[in-house]
Amino acid sequence: MKSTGIVRRIDNLGRITLPIELRKNLDMDCGDALEIYTEGNSVVLRKHESGCVFCGSTRKVTLYKDKAICENCRRELSL
Numbered sequence: 001m002k003s004t005g006i007v008r009r010i011d012n013l014g015r016i017t018l019p020i021e022l023r024k025n026l027d028m029d030c031g032d033a034l035e036i037y038t039e040g041n042s043v044v045l046r047k048h049e050s051g052c053v054f055c056g057s058t059r060k061v062t063l064y065k066d067k068a069i070c071e072n073c074r075r076e077l078s079l
């Protein structure tokens, strides 16, 4: 995990704003879904990708280097 050095305060509704530079760098836009994880005392936000990054399938999807890939595409790549 890499520190951005950015500090933001949580507002009275529990919200924070992601800095524009961060959203641009990570290709995040209004309406994109984020998954929320915890690691010890940390909160981790990850861009939600619902299906295989290659074909969009949601069947038998696993993560490889933080990217979703389905069994069929994984098999094709290993040929």
Ligand SMILES: [Zn+2]
Pocket: 052, 053, 054, 055, 056, 057, 069, 070, 071, 072, 073, 074
């Ligand atoms: Zn696929």
